Amino acid sequence: MKKAQFDLGKEWILWMFRISIVILVLIFLYFMVFFNISKKEDTGQLTLQMVQQKLLYSQECFVYSEENPSPGILDENKLTEENLKACISSQDYGIGINILKQGAQQEIINLEMNSDILKDKALCRYKKTMDCLKDGSYVLIREKDKIVPAYMNILLMRYNK
Amino acid sequence: MKFNKKGEEGLMIFASLMLLLLILVVFGILTIIAPKEKLELKAQTVQVENSKITLLNYLRTPYETGTFQDLIIRWYYDRSLEPALVEKTKEIFSQLYGECYSLIIYDSKNKELLRFSSKKKKDLWAEQKIPLPVTISPTHNHLIIRLNPTYFYEKCNDF
Numbered sequence: 001m002k003k004a005q006f007d008l009g010k011e012w013i014l015w016m017f018r019i020s021i022v023i024l025v026l027i028f029l030y031f032m033v034f035f036n037i038s039k040k041e042d043t044g045q046l047t048l049q050m051v052q053q054k055l056l057y058s059q060e061c062f063v064y065s066e067e068n069p070s071p072g073i074l075d076e077n078k079l080t081e082e083n084l085k086a087c088i089s090s091q092d093y094g095i096g097i098n099i100l101k102q103g104a105q106q107e108i109i110n111l112e113m114n115s116d117i118l119k120d121k122a123l124c125r126y127k128k129t130m131d132c133l134k135d136g137s138y139v140l141i142r143e144k145d146k147i148v149p150a151y152m153n154i155l156l157m158r159y160n161k
Numbered sequence: 162m163k164f165n166k167k168g169e170e171g172l173m174i175f176a177s178l179m180l181l182l183l184i185l186v187v188f189g190i191l192t193i194i195a196p197k198e199k200l201e202l203k204a205q206t207v208q209v210e211n212s213k214i215t216l217l218n219y220l221r222t223p224y225e226t227g228t229f230q231d232l233i234i235r236w237y238y239d240r241s242l243e244p245a246l247v248e249k250t251k252e253i254f255s256q257l258y259g260e261c262y263s264l265i266i267y268d269s270k271n272k273e274l275l276r277f278s279s280k281k282k283k284d285l286w287a288e289q290k291i292p293l294p295v296t297i298s299p300t301h302n303h304l305i306i307r308l309n310p311t312y313f314y315e316k317c318n319d320f
Contacts (some may be wrong), residue, residue, distance in 0.1 A: 021178070028185055034191050049211075049307050056214055072214040073221075138215040142220065149222050151257055 044131030048156040050094060052135060055154065062089035064142040073140045074099075075145070084113050094118040094157040101141060101150045115156050124157065131158045166258050180233040217297055218306045219253055233266065243275070250277055263311060 055061045059069040062078045079099065088095060094117025099109040112118065124132035133156040141148045217222040220230040229249070254262055254277065263278035297304040 021181075025181065025185070032189060034193070052205075052211065054184060056211070071217045135211065137211060138218050138257050140218050147221075147223055149218070149253070 042128075044158065044160055045133060048093075048131055048133035048158060051095070051156055052133060052154055054088065055097075056137060056139070058087065059091065067125070068119060070142075072137075073142055074150075074152075076143045077143055079109055079111065079141075080114065081111050084111050088113065092158050094120075094155075096155040098153045098155075099139075099141070099150050100153075101148050103148050117159070121155075127160070129160055131160050139160065162191075212308055215257070216306065217251075219308075220295075220297070220306075222253070224249065230298055233297055233304065233306070237301070237304060243304045246275075246297055247277065264309075265291070266297075267307070274304075311312065 001085060001140050008043045018105035057069075057071045059065040061083070062074040063069045063071055064075040064078075084095065084097070091114060093114060095111075095113040096108075096118050097111040099111075101107040101109070120130065121132075132156070134152060138154045139150050139152045202275040211264045220228065220233075222229045223230050232242065232246055232249075236246050250264065254264060263276065265273060265277075266275040267287055294305050294307045
């Protein structure tokens with residue numbers, strides 16, 4: 001009788017030990033999964049880069065298009081603020097574009113959208129408050145009968161919500 | 162060395178606990194590190210796309226009666242065109258990237274034919290990491306050009 005009681009007690013302790021390990025593993029797995037699901041990835045820069053790509057690649061924006069769109073070649077007639085607003089139809093982005101045409105006459109084209117956001121440029125230092133992207137590209141501009149090289153500097157800003 | 166039954170059982174439990182611990186640690190490390198790397202890779206890919214546009218436009222830039230693409234092909238057969246090619250190319254990229262870029266023309270055997278860069282080769286760590294090779298033209302696919310722009314160099318980012 002005493003031996004049976006002892007065996008039962010020993011088994012009970014062993015099972016408690018096993019169950020506690022299983023519980024610990026489950027808690028660990030729960031936290032690992034929870035950590036990944038709840039973790040906020042910083043996609044701010046990526047979003048701004050997508051907007052930049054749209055400006056350079058989409059015929060809805062500035063890209064010259066005859067039969068097919070020519071990414072990287074901009075249409076002179078499309079370089080207007082109205083077209084920029086129609087292309088990026090969002091109030092979240094502050095966009096400043098500066099195009100410096102090369103050639104015999106160096107002409108500058110400035111386009112802005114949501115200028116009030118661009119005024120807060122100083123906030124670009126604080127990534128938690130503002131996402132900023134400043135980048136330059138070498139582009140070609142299609143004018144009436146010729147192609148003119150130009151430098152296109154883009155400043156994109158968005159409040160980090 | 163012989164163990165009795167209880168010793169064997171204890172050893173088995175200890176070994177399986179250690180194995181479990183190892184699996185959990187590896188799983189934990191992979192879970193924390195892996196997603197961050199993927200996101201950084203995506204962001205970098207977008208930047209690569211942007212510099213491809215710059216490189217493409219460089220090749221399409223009008224020069225005399227043709228383009229820079231034609232000039233490079235002509236230079237390959239006639240090296241007297243090198244000063245003009247070097248001057249015009251530096252003019253285009255220096256205004257965009259300052260001194261922080263490299264542009265290399267090489268052949269299909271990886272032999273460097275021409276390099277535009279003001280930095281020493283050892284400083285251009287990005288060249289090995291993010292190559293951006295583009296063939297000059299379908300008719301001259303043995304000529305390859307590679308651009309590594311400013312934002313691939315950590316020291317050159319001013320924003």
